[in-house]
Amino acid sequence: MTISLNDIAERAGVSVKTVSGALHGGSARMSDDTRLRIREIAEELGYVTNFAARSMRQGWMPLIGVIADELVTSPFATGIIGGLDSGARASDMAVFAMTLSGRRTVASVLEEMHRFRPRAVAYAAMYHKRVELPAEFAETVGVMINCREANDRVTSLVPDEAGAALEMTNYLLNAGRRNIAYINLPGLLASELREIGFRQALDQGGFNGANATVLPAVNRAIYSDRAQSLVHSHVQQLMSVPQRPDAILCGNDRVAMEVYAALRRCGATIPDDVAVASFDNQVEIASRLDPPLTTMALPHRAMGRKAAQILLAEDRAPVEVKKIPFRLVERLSV
Template identity: 55%
Template sequence: MADAKVSLQDIAGRLGVSVKTVSGALHGGSIRMSDETRQKIKALADELGYVPNLVARGMRQGFLPILGIVADGLITQPFATEIMRSFDNAARADGLSVVVTNIGGRTIEASVAELQRLMPRTIAYASMYHQVVAIPDSLRGVISLMINCRDEAGVIPSLVPAEHDAAETIVEHLFTHERQKIAFLNLPGLIAARMREDGFRAAHAARGIEINEAWILPATRGPLYADRARSLVREHVAALFSGPARPDAILCGNDRVAMEVYGALRRQGLEIPDDVAIASFDNQVEIAARLDPPLTTMELPHRAIGRRAGEILSGHRKPTQKIDEIPFRLVERASV
């Protein structure tokens, strides 16, 4: 049975090397040694059952092998949890653990203070959707990365979805399928929606195709898109197909809106994609892949964001710019 009390001194004495060399081989660091020495130390540590004293190590270094995340609802959203899965995988590959605290009505300061008691190596802030967050000035040297959101002051490096480019890509995809009369049922009040509308307009301008301004419509009533907000999809679809000028494609703000559009079009006796093509954003697979026909959509880059965040916070890469936009992926299915 392995002895959990084996020390660095024990290993060093057996191999005739310094304790500093053993610590460097097992815990990382800049000390130089041959690969042969490093492998011998690791092999003996495994044989003896050496278990590092993380608390003592943390007291010496000032931190434990922990990455802290202050999460604003992220862990409660099924598709946004892809960020945390990828982040955790990247951290584990480096021998780091992830500790998440959900804000849940508390202040950011209180959430950070809770994590700081665990002596994390660093702390990041993560959001369930792309938004601008006001980080208190007192935390600008504490929170090192914004994940799926932006720092209002533009000081803390941020990883966010490339919303504008995603809209350009999906509109160009519709154009290449000879759909040029596109309606857009967007998500009111969100930064993602504003950027996607800009991309929608840029794609039309690049082709010299005129936009029907009356066809850019909010999917729900109210200043901000929310699941509980009253849907306007059915009445918008009825109006869009009530006159002689009709769209040949509808771009939807997300897959849930697209699901509603499917139902509304069928009430009008219209077929997808023969009468009208449908495209969307998110790639919530439980929706997009199961619609009939399956939905063409832009997949949110949550896995890539989580992986990139893990690499940055583990020290393997640096942010390339203050706001790093991570590209979506076009998922082609049968709705276009």
């Protein structure tokens, strides 16, 4: 026998609208106890959602669509999608992604996506940047993940880059390091913000942030891991002067890996002679270096979870830019 919402409502002593809200994320307001009781009754009766009927009734399927701006090529894609999926599954929703690249525009991706009638749509980027959405789609996209809408028309979740650099630099200062060099990633928004936090921490610590040593990791205006690296020459130069750095902050874990090799060529030990710290927490790199690397973990999973909360909220909150904090991962390089 097919179990209906009416059957569950009768057993629970509530309205069909309340049952629908408890099981399908509708707009009905109820206590957590009521929601839990309805779900227990539904499970006891063996209720199975008729997705086709539900879609016709509500006008949407239990899906969150993600416009993936090169996201699938990022080593951090699983963090964002995993966090979003975890939040979605808590409301009996599923996540699907469509890649934005090449000739596929936001308009064409959204047109294709809407064939599946998702309840909500997110836009997620491979790295922190500003994205200018066509004005007609600003209302369609519910949240930007790991990027910021250029005109601030959409709620955006971005890593707190300046805050992460401030925290890491303070960590180095508290460890007794006083001459900190920074090998940064040129041309990236994240790097610009991190440099601000780096210099701010030095100023607050009684050092001259304006005179700090900040060097580009590659010889291009915009960082790419395929560009010619300048790391070895920078480290060689830094270690050849009387005022050697006692710490090197790196723009990412790949740069830190190069710094390790360059320091060893100079006969310096980590962390006794020079501490090394970084950003990203690419575990396959950071945990396998010798010694393991102290780094700031990007908040991709947290951004995904927060995005699900925003997209599935009953009421749409005012548009804002939310900075999500990194997590300091202490290992043995400091």
